[in-house]
Amino acid sequence: MIIIIKNSSSTKQINAFKKSIKKSRLDVTLHKSDRRTFLSVHGAISQELKDQLLSFPLVENVVQETKPYILASLDYMNKPTVIDLNKRLIGDGSLLLIAGPCAVESRKQIMEIAQFVMECGAHVLRGGAYKPRTSPYSFQGLGEKGLQYLAEAKEKTGLAVVSEVLTPEELNMAVHYVDMLQVGARSMHNYPLLKAIGAINKPVLLKRGMMATIEEFLLAAEYILRGGNSQIILCERGIRTFETLMRNTLDIGAIPLLKSLTHLPVIADPSHASGKRQFVPALAKAAVAAGADGIMIEVHNKPAQARSDGPQSLLFPAFKKLAAELFQLHSFIRNHS
Ligand code: PEP
Ligand code: MN
Helix, strand or coil, X not given: CEEEECCCCCHHHHHHHHHHHHCCCCEEEEEECCCCEEEEEECCCCHHHHHHHHCCCCEEEEEXXXXXXXXXXXXXXXXXXXXXXXXXXXXXXXXXXXXXCCECCCHHHHHHHHHHHHHCCCCEEECECXXXXXXXXXXXXXXXXXXXXXXXXXXXXXXXXXXXXXXXXXXXHHCCCCCEEEECHHXXXXXXXHHHHHCCCCCEEEECCCCCCHHHHHHHHHHHHHCCCCCEEEEECCECCCCCCCCCECCCCHHHHHHHHECCCEEECHHHHHCCHHHHHHHHHHHHHCCCCEEEEEECCCHHHCCCCHHHCECHHHHHHHHHHHHHHHHHHHHCC
């Protein structure tokens, strides 16, 4: 059982409360971070005791957890988390479109792409400044310069910007430039990074590890929630299966499954799932039909010269067409369900 404590409670009040319930010989553990405090109680609890606990003024709620994750679960919060990204709501039933290159390569490149995706209706510009590359010899990103170009593109287009960080040090740098931080598939298990992100007050795009189960994915989100940051958007980006002809296998079922388990918004990334631009439109539409709150797509002005993920990046005309189709499909589904 979880006893959620009101944020306004002082340490003294919490300690006194903990002491008083320990008297009932309950095995109680206090979980405290800057912005969230709760007590977990082991063992079965009677309805009578639950009612008693609820009568304490500092108790916000008492819930029986049924899953290994607590704060990410619907047991904890049975209504969707809606995130405000520069006044654009995510998880409120609208469709979020994130688009941009895999990596920021130059000022000219990111400006051109930002302008185009904005004109096509995208809400967020993506672009990696710190790239997690499989080979140490591949382009590793422009670092802070890349973040500066993203901030310039934001200034010019009004788009919010998202970029990946791989370490707590990069996080400290990126918070000054971006509106949303990305934790990539390879970093989903990087617990020091998740803890550092839990301590900040900015939306986070958390991608599913390529070999992570849904439960592991939600436990990664739990690390961030536990730190007090509840602005998390989950991203299904394809998992590794026995199939090798596609880069990954987009787990479409993960979208409704996650929605049945968590209150956090869920989006899909068909670009990294497929690895080939020809399959991106079909996967993107399938994800919208499956109930995704948003789609993230890689787009490049010159994919043949891209320094990373060129083969999966859409050309401008294909992106324009797909963006229009996704918004249309989304409103059709919304009006017919
Ligand atoms: C990316 O979005 O650029 C990326 C590296 O994706 P993933 O972490 O899903 O591989
Ligand atoms: Mn990429």
